[in-house]
Amino acid sequence: MANIIKPSILAGFMELLPQEQIQFNKIKDTVRKTYESFGFLPLDTPALEKADVLLAKGGGETEKQVYRFEKGKSDIAMRFDLTVPLARYVAQYYSDLSFPFRRYHIAKVYRGERNQRGRFREFYQADIDIIGDGKLSIINDAEIPAVIYEIFAKLEIGDFTIRINNRKILKGFYGSLGIEDSTYVLRTIDKMEKIGLDNVKLELKDLDLSDESIDSIIKFLQISGSNQEKIQALKDLNIDNEIFQEGLDEIEKVFAYLKLFKVPEKNTEFDLTIARGLDYYTGTVYETRLDAHPEIGSICSGGRYDNLASHYTKQSLPGVGISIGLTRLFFQLQEAGIIKAEKNTLTDLLIIPFPGFESYGIELLAELRAQGVQGFINGEAGKLGKKMKYADDLNIKYTILIGQDEVDQGKYMLRNMETGDQEALTSQEIIACIKNEKMI
């Protein structure tokens, strides 16, 4: 006999039991279907790329996490997000694509992160991006939250808010205070929720800002009211800065279009405190929170960028996109008790023949399947009780037993496994019953 090796997987990798996997796939399918319904085209790039191409941008925390190795003469890296492969793809096939190029990509990415509960080294991202050739209308910035709204509404995971800001407003505002490089200020403000207003003030002081500037910043961050009221308040600041006014114009259009896209006001919030990273995004930015679970943080983020693929092409390719971290989201929804994977099934029917009646069982199965019933037969040796438990464990909705009586009468005992109801029915009655999900 061979040596037995204990079966196990690497730490930091999610693996689900079938019931959970059905649930996960439902979420993934909803995301995919919604993306497709908005005209996003599917993409499926390799998980392995040339290291020098994938890491063209270089540097940063991410690069340390990349799974990179050699095979033969190839220096290979595993993708760590879906944005870099998109940039590479759009540059590579530029002349074959139609712009604005709208693509979705739902796939696993890989990061050799420090092992930590709720962090995964392999995880699904579900991205959409719209890439313009040279320029891209602001309408697209409003469409992205419309897509996201539809997805989270369908997923029924509770109330949520898509928080929207525009980096030009931030850049222009800080510019108007004489702060040319707002990187550190933004980084400090990003911590607002974690460390609170007073600590933000202290940290801003450390950045050598005048009391007057700090006051202005705090007032700016505390602008409140409806989205429209916030926009009006910003207008009332009368800031003479081109970038600021451009951002303000953009955010006004985004909220106006969002209304036309029929995204409810209560599901969006103009939030001046969010900035999303510090060098990639250049205009609209998004975060999405579950109202009842702020502790989860953003479940879906993205924004507008000026140039997707500057490492791969001289073409100017502005874009806007958003990403859902599906694996982490699923983990968090389970942890928070928002989704339960208990009663999932894809199967309508299990046929259980008595010994010697297997052929009749298969015949009936083929007849029912031909009319759209999803099911199979358990013709194993073994006791009836064990097979009923099997159907129960798999949450199969109906069972049919077949023996001499059933064959003689041409009627089969259909049992609703949830209610325990059962009734002797012809095959046609069974089909009607299963399709209508009720006993006759």
Added chain:
Amino acid sequence: MANIIKPSILAGFMELLPQEQIQFNKIKDTVRKTYESFGFLPLDTPALEKADVLLAKGGGETEKQVYRFEKGKSDIAMRFDLTVPLARYVAQYYSDLSFPFRRYHIAKVYRGERNQRGRFREFYQADIDIIGDGKLSIINDAEIPAVIYEIFAKLEIGDFTIRINNRKILKGFYGSLGIEDSTYVLRTIDKMEKIGLDNVKLELKDLDLSDESIDSIIKFLQISGSNQEKIQALKDLNIDNEIFQEGLDEIEKVFAYLKLFKVPEKNTEFDLTIARGLDYYTGTVYETRLDAHPEIGSICSGGRYDNLASHYTKQSLPGVGISIGLTRLFFQLQEAGIIKAEKNTLTDLLIIPFPGFESYGIELLAELRAQGVQGFINGEAGKLGKKMKYADDLNIKYTILIGQDEVDQGKYMLRNMETGDQEALTSQEIIACIKNEKMI
């Protein structure tokens, strides 16, 4: 400006343009839906596994092809098929699973093969397996071809034949000739189609077989007729060998059940020449060929095995399964001209507003989308002709232009992009038109 790196991917990796990707996904979806309709449960294991676990079986050509590397203290290997991860999974979660455990798994696997046209280093496999706990009924051996029949019938890729054999018949037959280890004989016979009967005879001579034995083998391989006639011919051989008789009994049942599963006789063939590898399979074996394209070889293969997971558990886990190599299949279908990816789209409608009418466009879009129309708006700056070409390039079925007249009249010009027909319609008429796929 950043250095420009030429965008490209590693050799041996398939990457598709969106039109092709839509086509590929249709095939993948058909496979998935059919698997699910037969009650197979989804599984999604990590692409990266512990090297010592994944390679527990060790040795062989495959191991050289494995992408294996270290990260931190982990010795990591990429999965090279979906069977070893299944074995590991079933052993690991044995007590959480219900047997027979029916799972499907459609995912990419990785093999650092020699670079060669039509061979891929990353490719999709689409597997089903049914795993028994200790034993497993022969009904399952008949269900597998029933699933495969349904898939290839739906895919409409031409006539195909599922060729079925049983290794016990081979083992028993060769055993009756006094050949205890039939490995070399089977390997020789496997080459029949490539090298022809005469060369097979010569090679068998080299194996030191008597002329009488070789004659028997040739006669055995040349048994012809319908599946039933072949079974009868084998019975008439009256071979006194237990394994032979067991195999004969199994194949007879498989073909009897296949008829009940409503798999047409013309799509199956009892083929004594196929053996499928030389140590893994122990009973029923399958290959599938496109009748008009024998040069493609088997597009779907598998069989029955005695013990799935002997490296991970002492539990006896017999199973039967089959695998479709989707990436290679797609490549071959394209090469053979059987599928064309030209006219694929997922989008019903593109709305094109004239400048200044973007808001009306979005409003109409939202109204149509709410009633199930799939589409989006092109509100970019630029000429109308360019936008019509955009819709055409993406194979979008309908376009709507919106300007002052349309807004005034509440009627929009719907254009069928394929026929060029167009008509001024209300939004409700547009919905009816798109849903029925015809102009009013």
